[in-house]
Amino acid sequence: GENVEQHPSTLSVQEGDSAVIKCTYSDSASNYFPWYKQELGKRPQLIIDIRSNVGEKKDQRIAVTLNKTAKHFSLHITETQPEDSAVYFCAASDTGFQKLVFGTGTRLLVSP
């Protein structure tokens, strides 16, 4: 089955800096890679996703890149703000597109 690894587990940056979170996956047939943000005490919510036929996708200050050959994808946040502080999860759908397997999460702290 699919296995998703995520690094780093914690990331501290200064406001205005960029943040990068990286994930690797094991199932070469996976082709959907979403990113979720979970604020303290709240439910995870989708912030951006990418399909395997696309190498990069941007939405304002966030972007995701995908390298299918290397089986890794990354989340990039530019001009970070204190409200970006949260736990971020990457995920991948398995071969049958039914299961959604999550990484272990990255706690991002943006200091003013």
Place this chain on the structure above:
Amino acid sequence: NAGVTQTPKFRILKIGQSMTLQCTQDMNHNYMYWYRQDPGMGLKLIYYSVGAGITDKGEVPNGYNVSRSTTEDFPLRLELAAPSQTSVYFCASRKSGENTEAFFGQGTRLTVV
């Protein structure tokens, strides 16, 4: 539009007790999931279902059972609660198909003492 609704929000169980965590969605989603999130950890898949009458094990199914008699409801049953089951439980649903967003319930915080 309520989305995914979980009940209860909080529960304290004694070791050996049993309980059912309720999850219902009103988006007519075929796929439903139960995850557990231990403190400071990621989301681990317990069970999932791709439609009424169909369930399958995830990464950590031991100690849990599920059923899916309707499209809307996907209850999670804990038998003989153990301290290791102390966690936050999230139910999620998504449309069938390969590239669809998962919507999460607000979570159930369970403590087993």
